[in-house]
Amino acid sequence: MAEETIAIYPGSFDPPTLGHLDLIERASKIFSRVIVAVAQNVAKEGLFSVEERVGMLSDMVEPIGNVSVDTFKGLSVEFARRQGAIALIRGLRVVSDFEFELTMAINNHKLNPEVDTVCLMPSEPYLFLSSRLVKEIAGFGGSVQHYVTPEVDRLLRAKLGRS
Numbered sequence: 001m002a003e004e005t006i007a008i009y010p011g012s013f014d015p016p017t018l019g020h021l022d023l024i025e026r027a028s029k030i031f032s033r034v035i036v037a038v039a040q041n042v043a044k045e046g047l048f049s050v051e052e053r054v055g056m057l058s059d060m061v062e063p064i065g066n067v068s069v070d071t072f073k074g075l076s077v078e079f080a081r082r083q084g085a086i087a088l089i090r091g092l093r094v095v096s097d098f099e100f101e102l103t104m105a106i107n108n109h110k111l112n113p114e115v116d117t118v119c120l121m122p123s124e125p126y127l128f129l130s131s132r133l134v135k136e137i138a139g140f141g142g143s144v145q146h147y148v149t150p151e152v153d154r155l156l157r158a159k160l161g162r163s
């Protein structure tokens, strides 16, 4: 049997969107195992707790056999090293993502040359979708049902006091 290829998909996922899920599904077809890794970043407090994000992601990836969810503190390349991963998955939506992702990829490669960054482009409906946009729309009472799963939609409304 071929050697196992593990990829880490690090991010904030506050909250996870269908754009994230689209990327996870594609990555799961390329790598034998994908670990979605929620960053525990004290400086970046989110709307949802890390535990809530892990819960939402775990529900979303449950039907995909080779994907699991975990959390990490510190450098994603160090987490990747500990997991024996060969790649970090990132999403490239629009040109503005490129500069940031390129800088991260170059620096991460310097920190750990054994891990490469693999950028995937989202399917068209998710090109302009971000967690920030979802929070903004939901915060103003708009519907985000086309951007997140029904469960995330429900939790978002509960969090914002609109059930």
Ligand code: ADP
Pocket (backbone or CB within 6 Å): 010, 011, 012, 013, 014, 017, 018, 019, 020, 023, 089, 090, 091, 092, 093, 097, 121, 122, 126, 127, 128, 129, 130, 131
């Ligand atoms: P971060 O705080 O690390 O940017 P995010 O949760 O916002 O965390 O995003 C994690 C990764 O997923 C990033 O590489 C981002 O570009 C990508 N991503 C976010 N939304 C989408 C989307 N709609 N389509 C494709 N990739 C996305």
